[in-house]
Amino acid sequence: xxxxxxxxxxxxxxxxxxxxxxxxxxxxxxxxxxxxxxxxxxxxxxxxxxxxxxxxxxxxxxxxxxxxxxxxxxxxxxxxxxxxxxxxxxxxxxxxxxxxxxxxxxxxxxxxxxxxxxxxxxxxxxxxxxxxxxxxxxxxxxxxxxxxxxxxxxxxxxxxxxxxxxxxxxxxxxxxxxxxxxxxxxxxxxxxxxxxxxxxxxxxxxxxxxxxxxxxxxxxxxxxxxxxxxxxxxxxxxxxxxxxxxxxxxxxxxxxxxxxxxxxxxxxxxxxxxxxxxxxxxxxxxxxxxxxxxxxxxxxxxxxxxxxxxxxxxxxxxxxxxxxxxxxxxxxxxxxxxxxxxxxxxxxxxxxxxxxxxxxxxxxxxxxxxxxxxxxxxxxxxxxxxxxxxxxxxxxxxxxxxxxxxxxxxxxxxxxxxxxxxxxxxxxxxxxxxxxxxxxxxxxxxxxxxxxxxxxxxxxxxxxxxxxxxxxxxxxxxxxxxxxxxxxxxxxxxx
Numbered sequence: 001x002x003x004x005x006x007x008x009x010x011x012x013x014x015x016x017x018x019x020x021x022x023x024x025x026x027x028x029x030x031x032x033x034x035x036x037x038x039x040x041x042x043x044x045x046x047x048x049x050x051x052x053x054x055x056x057x058x059x060x061x062x063x064x065x066x067x068x069x070x071x072x073x074x075x076x077x078x079x080x081x082x083x084x085x086x087x088x089x090x091x092x093x094x095x096x097x098x099x100x101x102x103x104x105x106x107x108x109x110x111x112x113x114x115x116x117x118x119x120x121x122x123x124x125x126x127x128x129x130x131x132x133x134x135x136x137x138x139x140x141x142x143x144x145x146x147x148x149x150x151x152x153x154x155x156x157x158x159x160x161x162x163x164x165x166x167x168x169x170x171x172x173x174x175x176x177x178x179x180x181x182x183x184x185x186x187x188x189x190x191x192x193x194x195x196x197x198x199x200x201x202x203x204x205x206x207x208x209x210x211x212x213x214x215x216x217x218x219x220x221x222x223x224x225x226x227x228x229x230x231x232x233x234x235x236x237x238x239x240x241x242x243x244x245x246x247x248x249x250x251x252x253x254x255x256x257x258x259x260x261x262x263x264x265x266x267x268x269x270x271x272x273x274x275x276x277x278x279x280x281x282x283x284x285x286x287x288x289x290x291x292x293x294x295x296x297x298x299x300x301x302x303x304x305x306x307x308x309x310x311x312x313x314x315x316x317x318x319x320x321x322x323x324x325x326x327x328x329x330x331x332x333x334x335x336x337x338x339x340x341x342x343x344x345x346x347x348x349x350x351x352x353x354x355x356x357x358x359x360x361x362x363x364x365x366x367x368x369x370x371x372x373x374x375x376x377x378x379x380x381x382x383x384x385x386x387x388x389x390x391x392x393x394x395x396x397x398x399x400x401x402x403x404x405x406x407x408x409x410x411x412x413x414x415x416x417x418x419x420x421x422x423x424x425x426x427x428x429x430x431x432x433x434x435x436x437x438x439x440x441x442x443x444x445x446x447x448x449x450x451x452x453x454x455x456x457x458x459x460x461x462x463x464x465x466x467x468x469x470x471x472x473x474x475x476x477x478x479x480x481x482x483x484x485x486x487x488x489x490x491x492x493x494x495x
Contacts, residue, residue: 047280047295048277048280049279049280049295049296049298049299050224050227050276050277050278050279050280050281051220051224051277052299053179053223053227053279053298053299053302054220054221054223054224054227055220056299056302056303057175057210057213057214057218057223058218058219058220058223059303060171060174060175060214060303061168061171061172061175061214061215061217063171063303065170065171065174065306066306068309069174069306069308069309070170070174070481071450072306072308072309073170073173073174073177073308074170074477074478074480074481075313075448075450075453076138076147076148076152076173076177076308076311076313077148077152077155077169077170077173077477077480078453078454078457078474078477078478079137079138079148079313079453079456079457080131080137080138080148080149080151080152080153081112081152081457081461081473081477081493082136082456082457082460082461083130083131083132083133083134083136083137083148083149083460084112084113084127084130084131084152084153084493085112085113085130085460085461085464085465085493086133086134086136086317086383086460086461086463086464087129087130087131087132087133087134087136087250088112088113088114088130088133088464089113089463089464090130090133090134090387091133091245091246091247092129092130092132092133092134092245092246092247092249092250093113093126093129093130093133093250095129095247096125096126096129096130096133096250096251096255097111097113097114097126097130099126100118100122100123100125100126101114101116101118103118103119103122104118105118105119105122106118106119108120108123108157108160108161109123109124109156109157109158109160109161110123110156110160110490110493110494111123111126111127112126112127112130112493112494113130113464113465113493113494113495114494114495115494115495120157120158120160120161120262120266121157121259121262121263121266122259123153123156123157123160124153124154124156124157124158124208124212124258124259124261124262125255125256125258125259126255127153127156127157127258128149128150128153128154128204128208128250128254128255128257128258128259129250129251129254129255130153130250131148131149131150131152131153131254132146132149132249132250132253132254132255133246133250134246134317134365134387135314135317135318135319135320135365135366135386136314136317136383136460137149137254137314138311138312138313138314139311139312139314139320140180140181140307140310140311140312141312141320141417141418141419141443142181142185142189142310142415142418143181143184143185143189143199143203144184144189144199144200144418145180145181145184145189145199145200145203145204145207146200146204146253146254147176147177147180147181147203147204147207147307147308147311148177148311149204149253149254149258150176150180150204150205150207150208150253150254150255150257150258150261151173151176151177151180151207151208151210151211151258152173152211153208153254153258154176154207154208154209154211154212154257154258154261154262155169155172155173155176155211155212155215156169156486157212157258157262158172158211158212158215158216158262158265159172159215159486160486160487160490162215162216162217163485163486163487164215164485164486165483165484165485165486166479166480166481166482166483166484166486167480167481168214168215169215169480169483169486170480170481171214172210172211172212172214172215173211173308174306174308175210175211175214176207176208176209176210176211176212176214176261177207177210177306177307177308177311178210178302178306178307178308179206179207179209179210180203180204180206180207180210180307181203181207181307181310182206182297182298182299182307183202183203183206183234183298184199184202184203185294185297185298186286186290186293186294186295186296186297186298187202187286187289187290187293188290188292188293188294191290191291191292192289192290193238195289195291196237196238196239197236197237197238197289198236198237198238198239198240198252198253199236200236200240200252200253201235201236201237201240201252201253201256201257202234202235202236202289203257204236204253204254204256204257204258204260204261205230205233205234205235205256205257205260205261205264206230206234206257206261207257207261208230208257208258208259208260208261208262209226209227209230209260209261209264209265210261211261212226212261212262212264212265212266213226213261213264213265213268216265216266216268216269218265218268218269221276222268222269224274224275224276224277224278225268225272225273225274225275225276226264226265226267226268226274227278227279228274228275228276228278229263229264229267229268229272229274230260230261230264231278231279231285232278233260233263233264234260234285234289235256236252236256237252240252240253241356241357244361244362244363246363279295279298280295309444310444311444312419312440312442312443312444313442313447313448313453313456314442315327315440315441315442315448315456316371316381316386317365317383317386317387317460318365318366318371318381318386319357319358319361319365319366319368320419321350321351321354321357321358321368321419321421322358322366322368322371323419323440323441323442324419324420324421324437324438324439324440325348325350325368325371325372325421325423325437326371326372326375326381326440327437327440327441328421328422328423328435328436328437329346329348329372329375329376329423329425329435330375330379330380331435331437332423332425332433332434332435333375333376333379335433335435336425336427336433338376338425339376340376340377340396340399340400341428342427342428343376343400343403343425343426343427343428344403344426344427344428344430345403345404345405345425345426346372346376346403346404346405346423346424346425346426347404347405347407347423347424347426348368348369348372348404348405348406348407348421348422348423349407349408349409349412349421349422349423349424350368350406350407350408350409350412350421351408351409351412351413351414351418351419351420351421352408352409352410352412352413353413354408354419355406355407355408359406360406364386364387364388364389364391364392365386365387367392368404368406369401369404369406370391370392370397370401371386372401372404372423373397373398373400373401373403373404374386374391374397376400377396377397377400382459383459383460409422417438417439417445419440420436420437420438420439421436421437422434422435422436422437423435423437450478454474454478457470457474458470458471458474461473461474464495465492465493465495469492472492473489473492473493476488476489476492
């Protein structure tokens with residue numbers, strides 16, 4: 001539909017109510033910004049991505065989300081809380097909490113599963129490292145980003161600092177997911193990895209920025225500056241694959257980004273000014289980090305496509321490339337009554353880019369051969385099983401692991417289903433059975449309902465918080481839009 005403008009159009013659009021209505025309509029803020037408008041005496045063009053993104057970020061905080069998007073966002077918030085709380089009792093989380101406690105700082109925001117508060121920046125760092133202390137957090141299959149582990153901790157820290165409502169937090173988290181995934185779509189996730197950079201680390205800063213800036217209620221100019229301060233901090237190398245303890249990985253994937261995003265926003269809140277066009281001007285972010293950037297991907301579909309609905313909530317607390325193999329093996333086990341004595345060999349076919357990540361790791365939760373063996377022996381893979389290092393030396397598990405072969409398969413490099421897997425089992429009599437899991441449970445194509453998300457999180461947080469507190473926390477997050485102040489959740493996430 002053609003859209004006509006007059007010189008006062010921009011002023012009208014900047015009014016909160018008009019922006020909210022605009023972002024909710026089919027012709028939303030990002031679309032309108034593509035048209036020629038008068039801006040400071042110059043024409044805004046289709047390449048003016050910084051301005052269009054900043055305007056949308058301002059609009060989004062006052063724009064109601066579609067019901068299904070709101071529900072999906074609450075699911076991701078709860079799922080990340082599960083990862084945060086359980087991760088606080090794992091070594092990466094414990095070390096993060098110990099480190100942040102040593103820093104002291106003004107009591108602005110809570111540190112999960114503890115009794116202390118610290119600055120919003122420090123709380124975001126610690127809570128995010130807890131969120132990725134393990135392989136429990138969600139995952140976006142196309143970009144390979146892990147949005148929840150940086151976005152939700154940043155939102156909690158800034159929401160608590162500012163005393164924002166549950167509704168504001170839901171909208172902020174949805175925005176954070178958009179910025180996290182869209183940055184990689186604009187850079188090209190494969191191009192990022194091709195330059196030895198970490199897609200996860202690169203995207204997490206922008207995810208945290210989106211959530212924190214929304215809850216800080218920055219104006220358009222402030223959004224521009226915060227985008228620039230975040231762009232300067234975007235970092236991350238693919239060297240994380242060599243981290244055997246998952247400690248630096250927790251920082252690389254989550255803690256670093258959450259800290260960076262909250263830092264950028266807090267600097268702008270303090271009055272620091274910055275570059276207003278870091279996504280468009282000379283030496284901009286896209287041309288600095290990609291050999292073939294697509295800047296339009298940063299704003300295309302804003303307000304109509306929500307990445308928070310597209311991430312996968314993990315059914316198993318293991319590296320994401322292992323979700324499909326476990327689902328396939330357990331399906332075959334149920335269908336054919338498989339037990340170790342009935343199995344001669346197992347071939348697991350993975351996308352070629354997954355083999356180096358989960359093929360033969362020293363960590364049990366990212367070792368595909370080990371976890372397939374556990375699933376065959378036990379008929380399930382619990383949180384405790386996937387983290388029990390002793391199981392890696394259990395003679396029963398070792399015997400079955402020796403039967404498992406991992407193969408990289410080019411045909412599984414499917415952009416529409418980038419983490420599918422085939423499991424082929426050779427039975428004792430020489431016959432073969434196989435199963436192809438294209439979309440494991442928890443993906444957008446095979447989503448979990450609220451009850452299933454609750455069940456997963458309950459198992460993660462009850463051992464840390466206690467059953468009663470866990471049930472209360474789950475119930476409050478299920479109705480997060482009714483929470484008047486995020487600070488009301490403090491007593492439920494602390495011990």
